[in-house]
Amino acid sequence: MTTRGRRDEGDAGDTRDEARRSEAAVDSETTVAMSANNRALRDALGPYFGEFGGRFVPEALIAALDDLTAAWEKARTDPEFTDRLAALHRDYTGRPSPITEVPRFAAHAGGVRVLLKREDLNHTGSHKINNVLGQALLTQLVGKRRVIAETGAGQHGVATATAAALFGLECTIYMGAEDTRRQALNVARMRLLGAEVVPVETGSQTLKDAINEAFRDWVANVETTNYVFGTVAGPHPFPTLVRDLQKIIGEEARGQVLERIGRLPDVAIACVGGGSNAMGLFHAFLDDPVRLIGCEAAGDGVETGRHAATITAGAPGVLHGARSYLLQDADGQTIESHSISAGLDYPGVGPEHSWLSSIGRAEYRPVSDAEAMDAFRLLCRTEGIIPAIESAHALAGALRLGNEIVGDAPAGTDPAETVLLVSLSGRGDKDVATAASWFDLVDENDLIEKGTS
C-alpha cells in the first residue's frame, strides 16, 4: 500500500505508454476501492465482492453453508490444520511448484521475458489438487464421510477422487454425459480411484448441468455429505474458500519471481473459466503494482456467439448460487458456452473476478480456440512442455500481450525489461486426443477406437 504510484523495484523508467496508462487507471480505481472499505483488496472475505457474490440457493442449504463457513473460519488460522495442509502440499502434491523461464517461447512474444508457474507438475496434473486437499481435510473436520463434486474436463473430478481415496471418503462425481464421452480416460481414472461417476443427462449435459445435479444431491444428503466445489464460483463460502486454498499459487510465485529477478513481474496472466487458478495467481498481487490479465475462452470467436467469454460478453446475473457475470439470453436463461477446452467451457465466472473487472483492477480478454491451439503447439515445440488446453489460453494471452507491449514501447526500449508471469495451470496429457484431432496428426478412426476402447 505504500508503493501505489509506480512499480517499485528495478523499473526501467520511461517505457510503454499503454502499460503505464492502464497501470495509472488501475491505481486510481483501486485507491477508490480501497478507501471505500479502508482495506486492502487481498482482504476481501465475501460473501460479497462489491455487488457480486452472495448466496442464491435454496434455504435447505443455508445451514450447511453456515457450517462450512464457520469451519473454514476456524481452520484457516488453526496451526493444526494449516500444518497438515502444508505437509500434504509438500509430501503429496510436490509443492512448491517451480517457475520456469521459457525464452524460446518468449521470442514469439516480442522478446519480453516469460516465466511459467508450473502447476502442471503437481500430483494429478493441475492446480485442482491444491483446493481438494484443503476441502477434504475440512470435510473430516466437519465430521462428514462422503464428498461429491462436479467436473467438466475431469480434472477436478480426478483431484477430488484422489483426495477421497487418500482420506478414505466415499466419493460421487457428477459429470455431464457429453463430457464423459469427450473425456472417457478421466472417467476411467476416477473409477480407478474408487469414485462413483454419474453421467448427467439433463440440460446441455455439460459442466453447468453437473453442478445442478451435484447441488440436488447435496440438498438431499447434506447431513452426511460435503460438496467439494471446484472453482471460485458458487454460493459463499465457496468463492472465498477455494480462493484461500488456491492463493498458494500466487504466494509462491511472487516470492519465486522476486528471488529470480529481484522485482515483481509486470503482468500476471492466467486462464479463466470459473477462475480458480487465476484467482489463486492474482490474489498475492492484488495490492501490488502488477497488471492482472485473465484470458477467457472465446471459442469460435466472441462475435460468433459460440464462446465462453463470460466477462467479455456476458451481463450480471445469478447462476449456481452467486451473482456474477453470466452468459444469458434476453429472458435470463443460461446460454450454453462453447470452448475447445472443457475446463473453461462454463457460462459463469467467479464473483471476485466480476468485481476485479468492475473496479478495473484486472482485465479480462478473449482468446479463441485457434489462438489457444497455436500457443499450445508453440510451447510444445519450443520448450518441450505440453500444456493443458486451458492453460494454453493464458499462453496465447501472453504472446499477444508481449507483442502489444513491445509494439507500443518507444524505440530503443529493451523488450526483456518486461516480465510476464503466466500460470501454467495444468498439463496436457488429457488433451492429446483433442490436439491430435485439431492438428490432424493421426487418423480419426484410430483416435476414436483408442478413446473408447
Added chain:
Amino acid sequence: MTEAIASRTARAIDAARAEGRAALVVYLPVGYPDVDTSIAAAKAAVDAGADIVELGLPYSDPGMDGPVIQAAVQAALDAGTRTADVLRAVREVAATGAPTLVMTYYNPVHHYGVAAFAADLADAGGAGLITPDLIPDEAGEWIAAADRYGLDKVFLVAPSSTTERLHLTAAASRGFVYAASTMGVTGARVSVGERAEALVAATRSAGAERVCVGLGVSTGEHAREVAGYADGVIVGSALVRTLQRSDGDIEAALADLQGLTRDLASGVRAARGAPAPQDLDQAGSVGSA
C-alpha cells in the same frame, strides 16, 4: 408476516380454514406441453377444486427440481416459451379468481428487472412470487418491489432451517410460508417427509400465520395427511405427470389432471371433516369464498 398489504392468497387460505380444511395449491409449468394447454390445465385444476395456482416460469437451470419438472420445463423452453408467455398465462388464470402466484428461480426476474417484473406481474393480476433460490437475506430488491406493488412474497423453510432463520423467513413472507417437507428436490415420493409436521409447528412458533407444505405430495392420501397439520398442501410433479402423454391426447390429459385434482381436493377436506368436493356446489353458497 407483513399484513399491512391484503394478500389474496392469505384470504384464500383463510377461506379454506373457515371451511375446516386446508387449501389445495397446484403447480404447473407454463409452456408444458405448450403455452395454451398449460393455461387450460391450470384453469381445469381450478375447476376441479384447486384453491391457489402456482405457475412455473421455465428456467434453464432448475436446481431445486426433480426429474419430472426438469423434463417439463426443458420441453417448455425447447418449444420457445418466454417470460412474456408466463405473464399472459398469469392474466388468464388469475381471471378465474384463484390467486395465481409465479414460482420462479431468481435469474429470469433479475434479468427482467425486479421492479419491472413486479409491476408487470401486478398488472397481469398475479398474486406474487414463490422464490425457491432466493432467501430473504438476498431479497432486498424483491421485497421492496413486492411491497410497492402489493404482491405476495413466499419464501421457503426447510427441515434444516434454524429457529433464527424460521423467524427471519416468517417475518419476510407474505401470503404463506412454503415448508419443504423434506431435504431434497421436487418430485412424487412414497411418503411425505416425517419432519414436515414438526417443521410446520416450528414455523408457526416462529410467527408464521399460514404455512403450506410441498415436496413429495402426490396422492389424495398424502394430501389428507398433510392437511391434518398444514394450512395448505402443494402438489406439483404428480400433476405435471398427468400431462406427459406420448399420444398427445390433450383432452385425456386434462381429464386425468382433473381426476387427480379432485382426489387431492377430497384429501384436503378429509383431514378435518370438511365437506367433500362433490358437495361443493351446494356448500359454495354458504362458504366464505
